[in-house]
Amino acid sequence: MDLSEFFLSHGKPVLKNKNNYVFNQGEAEQHLYFVKSGLLKAFYVTEDGKESIKSFITHGDVIGSLSAALDKQNASFSLVCLTECELVSLPFDVLIAESRKDINLANTVINLLMQFAMKKERREYEFLCLSAEQRYLLLKQNSPHLLEQVKQHDLAKYLGVTAVGLSRIKKRVQAIKC
Template sequence: MNHALLDHLTHTLGALPPSAANLCRDAQPLNLSRGQDLLHEGGHWQHLWWLERGALRLYYLDRDGQAANKNFYLDGALVWPITPALREQPVHFWVEALEPARVWPLPWAAWARSTEAFAPWRALEHRVLASLLQDKMAREHAFLQLSATERYLALRAEHPDWLARIPLRQLASWLGITDVALSRIRRRLNPG
């Protein structure tokens, strides 16, 4: 039987331990509508998610209820609570579908047990953690030392797929500017 999640993880990691493969076979996809929450502030993040297709955003709400985007995930992304605090404490952010999405959840505790001694998963976790740290440092640098235009140019170079899929106002929030300011920057860079 063809199973998209098992196929994807086997392609990514090689043959899975039997217990991990069984978790994949038992998984049922969630079909999310645009704007539907996958996780909400105060909830507990208890799953690894494979985003088969669609777009998700991870965002915070400030004291005034304004959203600030932290990250975006597109087709094929694997997302999980990578730190102990994310697994053990209520989260302070939301995860929402930006467009219709198909997400495969795996119970995190069972997945972690079944892959504890699985070297390909440990290597992937290490690469993802290193990438997250690098992204965090680059984002910090961008906000402290780059202009809004320079941040947009960096976004355009690093995430061209975002430009095609993520709404302008969401990109502006990620850049720390208004959508009006982003429109001006884009017009200035692409006259005519």
């Protein structure tokens, strides 16, 4: 069983407009969301009000707060739509319960989790080993479409610098090219 099929058969469609929140940091939130179309951002807001973007989520992705779902804690981040979005929501428990009964589904979930873990590992690597400039160049190379869809302000918050910092990095990179 393909995971998107499971979402479509067991989940509930959710339509959201641009700038609508799917859930808020601090809320109890035990759903997973499959993205049929649209673009979203998942972000943290720290105590002093600084926003940091965890990830951009797009067509075909699955997103949810693992820690909230698993340990019944509150969501550690917020999820908001950057464009109109077609989502499918599925209670986390339903997926876990079905996985206990259906071995094929369980292996599909294993696959999803491994892909997810690899993605997180890659991002850990980027923060640990690369400079902000290197992270920008890598993103530009791997996701050129994203650079066009996303405001520089948000791109900066994803890369771990300020908008001013990113502007300087772009200028520096330009200078080297010419």
